[in-house]
Amino acid sequence: MGMHQESHVESSETLPHGVIATSTSAQMFSTSSLDALQGEESRKVMDIVDRLRRGGLSGELQLPQVVVCGDQSSGKSSVLEAMTEIPFPRKENLCTRFATEIILRRALTVSISTKIIPDKQRPAMERKRLEAFKSSIVDFNELPTLIDEATGLMGLDDDDSNQARAFSRDVLSIEIAGPNRPHLTLVDLPGLIHAENKMQSKEDVELIRSLVDDYIKEKRTIIMAVVSAKNDYANQIILKKCRDFDPQGHRTLGIITKPDFLEPDSDNEKSWIELANNQDIFFQLGWHILKNRSDREALTSFKDRNAAEKAFFSRGKYRDLSPDMLGIKSLCSRLSHLLFKHLKTELPDLQKDLDKNHQEVCRTLELIGERRSTPQEQRRFLLTIVTNYQDIVKAGVSGQYEHEFFGDTDPEEAVEHEANAHHLRAVAQHFNLQFALAMRKYGHKTEVLADDGDSTDATDSDEAEIDEAEIDECYRQFAVTQEQVSRDDAIQRVRKILIRSRGRELPGTFNPILISKLFWEQSANWQAIANQHIEQVARLCSNFARAAISFSVSNDISARLQSLTLDKGLDLRMTRAKEELAQIVDDTKHHPITYNPAYISTVQSTKYEKLSSKFNSMATDSKEQIYNKTTGTYNTYLKPEFTTSIIRNFTEMDMDRVSAEDALDSQQAYYMEEVEYFIAAVAKQVIERYLVRDLADTRSPIMVGDMSDAEVAFVAAEPEETKRQRDHLEARKATQEEGQEIFKSALGFFK
Incomplete structure (x- = not known):
């Protein structure tokens, strides 16, 4: 039972599943919460980031994203679900055992597609096997089957064998498209574990902490730090990590869940309200309070969930708090504003990073040179090198330092x-x-x-x-x-x-x-x-x-x-x-x-x-x-x-x-x-006469002409690794140039 039992408890607290049984395509793509998340200008800015991501730039640049993280059983998955109104499958809450990237994007037709982004440390054959997993569905009813299959491929099967792994650094990417979807990417991370036990080893604890660190240390990541009111917040690991990686709180939004477990008018409730008012642990983005669905509310609709939450915050000490920091609807509006501000600030730097990477790739391609399989191609390649060499050396000898070589x-x-x-x-x-x-x-x-x-x-x-x-x-x-x-x-x-x-x-x-x-x-x-x-x-x-x-x-x-x-x-x-x-x-x-x-x-x-x-x-x-x-x-x-x-x-x-x-x-x-x-x-x-004046003649086209084919091949023949490197660089260059075109079409947002 161990880990699986704890996962099941979190699932019952946070993930509604009754909707799946009666969902239709129309229900599946309802996004009432996210309607408040994005205004028109915000959608356009997020569209730029989405186009960059779909163009393959996520591997080239550290794109802005929202990461939902917290301690195990903190209720972070229900926060993500309430924001997206996507009913995730109940079974053992498998999504919390690896990072889940949820990509929402607008499209003419509805679809759900999944893929696995393998851990870079996996052997090449395993990476190839996991990358081959790509599947699409048209109904959320089919999502549990897809996740089961992906989980099995990652080596996380739910059996009692000692071969099964508890957690993985692989990423499950779920892309949900539809005509009313906004452009938004959210990442749900596995919950931080406080201590090892018989089902969660010391290695598992370190793996999860390292995984969370890798995500939240990126300067373009907005951290949604979820803490549960059921536990003393001073003991929740995520808050220390936020202070370590974002000491000024520039990009951290604190989320308090499960406030219904607090005794009304108690000192404990008072301390949590002080936290929400930014009077204890200060985040520049502030704090927000949400009420999760309880076990008995697991089958209720999102509409009922939102109504119950609104009713809860209309009572007691919560009436004294600003409505802007209570409930899912105000959270979406608040997140919309900070996302827009964050993305608009980061886009110029993204463009600079992309241009710099493009220059480096072009320079490396220039050094590798053109393809050279035949003696003629190899000789032509050497002649180009020699000509460039002579141009540089002659400029140096004559004291003309315009060439970029001179710096x-x-x-x-x-x-x-x-x-x-x-x-x-x-x-x-x-x-x-x-x-x-x-x-x-x-x-x-x-x-x-x-x-x-x-x-x-x-x-x-x-x-x-x-x-x-x-x-x-x-x-x-x-x-x-x-x-x-x-x-x-x-x-x-x-x-x-x-x-x-x-x-x-x-x-x-x-x-x-x-x-x-x-x-x-x-x-x-x-x-x-x-x-x-x-x-x-x-x-x-x-x-x-x-x-x-x-x-x-x-x-x-x-x-x-x-x-x-x-x-x-x-x-x-x-x-x-x-x-x-x-x-x-x-x-x-x-x-x-x-x-x-x-x-x-x-x-x-x-x-x-x-x-x-x-x-x-x-x-x-x-x-x-x-x-x-x-x-x-x-x-x-x-x-x-x-x-x-x-x-x-x-x-x-x-x-x-x-x-x-x-x-x-x-x-x-x-x-x-x-x-x-x-x-x-x-x-x-x-x-x-002998050292400086004719230095360029140390390599000349005549010398290349006098070289035998064997000598030319020795110098210029292209090994397989060079061919693979060129193919990789040319693919990167094409991706980068596509990204540059995206930026050119979005120049109005940089003013």
Whole structure:
């Protein structure tokens, strides 16, 4: 007996069945209660939702719906029955053992159709078996048979076998159509169980609670929370769940049933009336009180039921309550208003969600591409991918970022951050500027300091601002090996090298090979700095190319394209870039050559500044002041021995030092010119020529044409799962577009 006995009690309290025996088609489709539920404008709005549901959008969007829920034996099924005036079958109240979706809709002909929406966790074969259940009837007398059959298919047969399940997550959908039906969907959920017993296991308790949670947590669901006045409402589970999922009570309407069990004028009745007045548990949608039919009233008509309810609320404390919160008729009017308001509010968001889903489906279909069974279709498919890829890469190389692939920049992140990395040209330029500054800052192995402490090797630059801390982070290893020396120490070191590399030159001159040796030593870091820069740009280009392919096609094909051709192409470009750099560096190992007048100008300017500084220092030391009696002021004069001092101080007898100083000045001037040439050569002949400029050629139509049919098939052949995915997505796309058309026809409701 266990569960079945309790279910039977709820059935006898809530479900009238005497009407079935004498019902006619006219009686079957009488909807006096629901006539009050919808005005004309409300019907039109609900018609939109109904059309979306019938178009299959319930699986695509979380459509607004009304869910009737409560604790077991709370009387929720009788609330649903009173609203719809649909007499459900009595037998064991099977409808409370799984969710029952009741869809009312207007149609020219009367019909009742049922189907099972299987639990997604069922095995595929079971889902297919349950989905095959579809049946239609024309009289409510046949409804018990249909429900029996559906219940059996769900594995809920009423036998004593241990194989029968108590509850199911499957949904029984009952669609009732007729010329006077409104468009409305109501869901009756199984009653929440307080504790397990011999007929209702712990798993059953958790299943029902989880099922109720899944429905009421959806933000577009209106919750009709039914509580029975027979039990203390503080102990009824549904109220806690409503507060958990709808803490502000924005979408919860409380329904109090069985008030006739309360002792008139008792404290208990007073507490329930306070609850109904929203003075205890607050719901923004408020509370409503209904009187259920008792066991002895089970065979009465809906008209008699409504009359008995009206008479009950005309007595006692209920006369002090607003009529708007009493009885089934006012409930339908009240529900009509909040449904209309709720649906009209949700429709614009539904449209946005539908448009977003449609974009995602279209994008996925675009990535999957067209059907490709034959070699010709596969080759054409690859050509389309390659063309799209080249368009993206060429735009990135040229700095034209209109394509959707590039997205928006993030000014708060670094230039090379992944949020900005699709802007290829901008990042490559940034890396080039970093390289140029790093070369000027760390390219020279020895930094010669002037007498005032400033570097004599530093070069000025008018380039765009680059964060020097960022340069230090990227190229810090070269700062560690850089040595700082005074000019005198540098001259002494050059003097030692000069002596050890002396040839047939006359005293006071130096062997031309000395400049080469000094330059080679000073430029020792060039190749390492350039290698780091090349690898940095190569990674940028590689990541960009891979992202462009991934954007142009699905992940599986993208991976095959990369492994078959792209990886080799990128590796080859890197190899050629390194080879070009090696040639540029090799050119610096030969005897210095320059035809730039700036070299002579720099050497002369260095000598001039050195002599000028020395002269000014001597002149300052040779000044004396003589008092002029006539003017009463002091006049400044150079001492007579100043000229002799000039001759003595500007005559250097150490010819090796003279040669060393000239060699150092010449090397520094040559270095300043060559470092700029090297920066330009790396940027143009290596970075541009081999890594950036023709990046689009890593995948080209010519390469596709050269591929064998086997290679084309390896990349582009369509597996069965892809075909199934395309079919599924195309079906979704068609459903979504039908929904979009529905929204277009209903634009007036969004104002």
